[in-house]
Amino acid sequence: MVVTALSDLVRPDRYPRSSRYDPAWLLGLDMGPNPLWLLEDLARGLDLRPGMRVLDLGSGKGATSVFLAREYGVEVVAADLWIAPEQAAAVFAEAGVGEQVEAVRAEAHALPFEEESFDAIVSVDAFEYFGTADSYLPYLLRFLRPGGQLGVATPAMTREVRELGVIPPHIKKVVGWEAIAWHTAEWWRFQWEITELVTVTSARLQEDAWRDWLLWARAGAEHHPDGRSANQPVIDMLTTDRGEFLSFALVSARKKWEQAASGATRRQSRSFAA
Numbered sequence: 001m002v003v004t005a006l007s008d009l010v011r012p013d014r015y016p017r018s019s020r021y022d023p024a025w026l027l028g029l030d031m032g033p034n035p036l037w038l039l040e041d042l043a044r045g046l047d048l049r050p051g052m053r054v055l056d057l058g059s060g061k062g063a064t065s066v067f068l069a070r071e072y073g074v075e076v077v078a079a080d081l082w083i084a085p086e087q088a089a090a091v092f093a094e095a096g097v098g099e100q101v102e103a104v105r106a107e108a109h110a111l112p113f114e115e116e117s118f119d120a121i122v123s124v125d126a127f128e129y130f131g132t133a134d135s136y137l138p139y140l141l142r143f144l145r146p147g148g149q150l151g152v153a154t155p156a157m158t159r160e161v162r163e164l165g166v167i168p169p170h171i172k173k174v175v176g177w178e179a180i181a182w183h184t185a186e187w188w189r190f191q192w193e194i195t196e197l198v199t200v201t202s203a204r205l206q207e208d209a210w211r212d213w214l215l216w217a218r219a220g221a222e223h224h225p226d227g228r229s230a231n232q233p234v235i236d237m238l239t240t241d242r243g244e245f246l247s248f249a250l251v252s253a254r255k256k257w258e259q260a261a262s263g264a265t266r267r268q269s270r271s272f273a274a
Contacts, residue, residue, distance in 0.1 A: 005219040015040050017071050021063075027223045029091065031060035032125035033216040038153040038206070038248060039064050039124050040071075045202040045252040046151050048072040052119040055079060055143065057108060058126020062091040062101075068122065069097040077113070079106040108136075115142050120149040125248075127154045128181045134191075141197055146257045150198065155182045156205055156249035170240040174233045185249040198253035209248040214238045 009023035018036035026036060050073030056065045059078035068076050078088055078101055088103035106112055108130035121144055144150060160183065161167055167179045189203035214235065221231035238246065
């Protein structure tokens with residue numbers, strides 16, 4: 001058997017669920033590194049059950065939504081701003097989950113959903129683009145039922161850029177100022193806990209995340225026609241870093257019942273006052 005970079009994306013020892021998926025199919029939907037590995041690891045800290053309604057926020061071309069539907073039997077709303085719903089729907093139909101997954105074009109700050117309409121909200125490699133503002137978590141929780149779960153996998157740093165005082169040059173060369181949104185796991189824990197709206201159940205850096213990312217970049221360089229030029233800067237960044245600064249944060253939480261009740265009371269009070 002010829003071992004290729006593509007073969008390295010099949011790792012049943014560590015990611016048994018993800019290893020059932022064709023890595024070439026997954027790379028064809030590429031919008032970020034190893035989304036199924038991230039989701040499988042993140043989901044270990046969630047309680048996803050058949051029949052739940054789950055929002056996949058920043059779902060991209062649909063790989064994570066297919067995974068959620070197939071592996072956990074949940075009903076998925078795949079929401080993304082940049083991918084046309086028709087394009088995503090074709091992916092879902094081909095994967096045999098067209099009846100379980102609804103594709104929606106949505107901007108993360110203007111979500112077109114009813115309040116408390118999801119049992120869980122999941123976001124893989126997208127939250128860094130829209131979820132770092134102090135006011136975003138309270139906004140997002142409006143769409144989550146009391147006791148509902150929130151899970152996020154997002155690029156992270158082992159130390160805050162503000163603590164370092166500079167973006168490390170090998171990272172700045174590739175991602176520029178965007179690295180200031182790559183926070184530590186403990187930053188996310190504090191950011192969420194201080195609101196008193198959720199109970200954070202886990203906030204950790206993914207083990208050997210930089211190695212997983214490197215395997216993905218090497219496979220992309222080998223698989224795509226222009227893969228070498230697109231992925232070599234990332235490969236160089238990761239081989240220089242070797243986990244000193246770069247990682248992924250996996251953060252999960254539950255919406256508090258008491259805060260949901262008090263929020264409802266405040267809304268009622270405002271309506272009575274009106």
